[in-house]
Amino acid sequence: MAVYTDVSEEELATFLDAYAIGTLLSYKGIAEGVENSNFLLRTTGGTFILTLYEKRVKREDLPFFLGLMDHLAGKGLSCPLPVARRDGSLLGELAGRPAALISFLDGAWMRKPGVGHCREVGRALAEMHLAGADFSLARANALSVDGWRTLWENSRDRADEVEAGLGAEIEAELAALEAQWPAGLRAGVIHADLFPDNVFFIGERLSGLIDFYFACNDFLAYDVSICLNAWCFEPNGSYNLTKGMALLSGYTSVRPLEPAEIEALPLLSRGSAMRFLLTRLYDWLTTPAGALVVKKDPLEYLRKSRFHRSVTRASEYGLPADALQS
Numbered sequence: 001m002a003v004y005t006d007v008s009e010e011e012l013a014t015f016l017d018a019y020a021i022g023t024l025l026s027y028k029g030i031a032e033g034v035e036n037s038n039f040l041l042r043t044t045g046g047t048f049i050l051t052l053y054e055k056r057v058k059r060e061d062l063p064f065f066l067g068l069m070d071h072l073a074g075k076g077l078s079c080p081l082p083v084a085r086r087d088g089s090l091l092g093e094l095a096g097r098p099a100a101l102i103s104f105l106d107g108a109w110m111r112k113p114g115v116g117h118c119r120e121v122g123r124a125l126a127e128m129h130l131a132g133a134d135f136s137l138a139r140a141n142a143l144s145v146d147g148w149r150t151l152w153e154n155s156r157d158r159a160d161e162v163e164a165g166l167g168a169e170i171e172a173e174l175a176a177l178e179a180q181w182p183a184g185l186r187a188g189v190i191h192a193d194l195f196p197d198n199v200f201f202i203g204e205r206l207s208g209l210i211d212f213y214f215a216c217n218d219f220l221a222y223d224v225s226i227c228l229n230a231w232c233f234e235p236n237g238s239y240n241l242t243k244g245m246a247l248l249s250g251y252t253s254v255r256p257l258e259p260a261e262i263e264a265l266p267l268l269s270r271g272s273a274m275r276f277l278l279t280r281l282y283d284w285l286t287t288p289a290g291a292l293v294v295k296k297d298p299l300e301y302l303r304k305s306r307f308h309r310s311v312t313r314a315s316e317y318g319l320p321a322d323a324l325q326s
Contacts, residue, residue, distance in 0.1 A: 005037045005052050005095050012050075015094045018085045019101060021045035035213055037097070040104075047104040048083060052097040057213055059098050064139045065212050066090045066100060068132065068189065075131035077124075078208040080105060107200030107207035118231050118243040120206040121199050122250025125191065125227055128209065129220050129255055132189030141192065141216040143275050145181045148174060151278040158285050162298060170277070173305060177271050182219070182264040190223035191215055195230040221261035224251060225268040228317060229276065229304055237303040245318030252323040262323070265314040273308055277301035 009024075016024055022044030030038040030049075037052040053062060066082045070090070073081040082090040083101040092099050110117050141147075152174055159167035191198075193214040200207045232243040251257075257265075280298035287295050311317070 005054070005097055007037075007039065007050075007052070007095050011095055015092060015099065016043070018087070018092055019083060020086055021048065021083065021101070041101070049080065049102040049104055050094075050099065051102060052094060052099045053213075054097065057098075061139060062091055062098055062100075064137045065215060067137055068135055068215055069102070069212055071135045072128060072131050077128055077131045078105070078206070079128075079212070080208070080210055105200050105208040105210060107202045109197045109199060110201055111196070113196050113231060113243075115242055115246045116204045117196075117199075117201060117206075119246040119250040120201070120204070121194065121227060121231060122224075122247035122252075123254055124199070124206050124209060124250075125194060125223060126251045126254035128191060129188055129223070135189050139216045141190075141218040143192070143214070143279065144218055144222070145177060145271060148177070148274060148278055151282055155278065155281045155285055159281065162281065162284060163302070166302070169302070170274075170281075173270070173274060173309070177267070177274060180267060181271065182260070182267060185219040185221055185261055185264060186258060187217060187219050189215060190218050190220060192218065192223060192226065194223070194227050219261075219264075219268065220255075221257060221265060222268045222272060224248070224257075224261075225265060225272040226275075228269055229272050229301070232317075233304060233307075237300070237307075239307055239317075241318045243318075245320065248317060248319050248323065252320060257319075257323055262314045262319065265317060265319070266308060266311040269311070269317070270305060270308040273301050273305040277305060 012027060013024060025042045025044065027039050027041045030040055035056055036054050039050040041048045041050050069079055070082055072079050080102040083103060084090055085092060090100055152170060156167060159170060191212065193211060198211040199209055227247060228244060231247055232240050234240055277298050280296045280301060284295050284298050
C-alpha cells in the first residue's frame with residue numbers, strides 16, 4: 001500500500017473548479033503504487049485518475065511526463081491522457097503537491113501473465129518506441145549506468161545484512177557493467193518501468209500502458225531488457241523461454257532489432273537487473289519499519305542478474321530466428 005497525501009473534499013472541489021469535467025460525485029485513494037498519491041475520481045463528466053506528485057518526482061520533470069502521454073495518445077497509443085485545465089495547462093497544485101488529472105483506462109493488470117500477454121506487451125513497447133521518436137522534449141535516464149554507483153554508495157555498507165557476500169558480488173558486477181556498457185545503440189524515449197502492474201488488459205487484449213513517471217531517453221533495447229526481466233521469469237526464479245520468445249517476437253514484429261542491439265542484449269539485461277537490484281536494495285534497507293509501503297525483495301533481481309551473467313547469446317532469450325538474421 002502506498003502512503004497518500006490527505007485531500008479534503010473542500011480542497012478537491014476548489015481544485016476541480018479549474019477543469020470542465022462536471023461536478024464531483026465520489027473519490028477514493030488507490031492502494032497501489034509507491035511513488036505518487038493516486039485517487040479514483042468520478043464526476044458528472046466521467047471517471048478520472050487524480051495524481052499528486054510526491055517528493056521523489058521532480059516538479060521540473062512533469063512537463064516531460066505529461067507531455068509524453070499527450071504525445072503518445074495523439075499518435076494512437078492507448079495510454080492515459082492528461083486532462084487540460086480551463087486555461088490549457090496540464091498541471092495544478094493540490095494539498096501542497098503538484099497535481100494532474102489523467103483519463104481513466106479500462107482494464108486490469110495481470111497477476112500471472114501468460115505467453116499471449118508477453119507477446120502483446122512486446123508489440124506495445126515497440127509501438128511506443130516508434131510513437132515517441134518525434135517527441136520534442138528529452139529527459140536523461142538518472143537510473144542508468146552513470147547513476148548506479150551513487151545508488152550503490154548509499155547501500156554498500158549494509159548490503160551483507162541482506163545476504164552474506166552480496167556487497168562483493170554487486171561491486172564486481174557493477175565494475176564490469178561500467179567497463180563494458182555499450183555505446184551508439186539506437187536511442188529514444190523509453191518507458192523504463194513497464195512491469196505487469198503498468199500494463200492493463202481486458203482478457204487477452206492489451207488495453208493500455210500506464211505510469212510513465214520513469215520515462216526518459218535511453219537505448220531502446222535497454223527498455224526491451226527491462227521487460228524481459230519483468231515479464232519472463234517465473235516465481236521460482238527460472239527464465240521462461242516461451243515467454244521470452246513471445247515478448248521478443250511481438251517486439252520485433254513492429255520494430256526489428258539492429259545487429260548491435262542483438263549483440264548487446266545480454267549485457268543490457270544484466271544492467272537492467274542491476275538497476276532494479278540497487279533501487280530495491282536501497283528501499284529495503286532504508287524504508288522505516290511500519291511504513292505503509294510494501295518492500296520488494298532485492299534478491300529476486302540478484303537471481304536474475306546471475307542468470308544473465310550465464311547468457312552468452314541473445315538467442316538464449318528466445319529471439320526469433322528471423323530477427324537474428326536481420
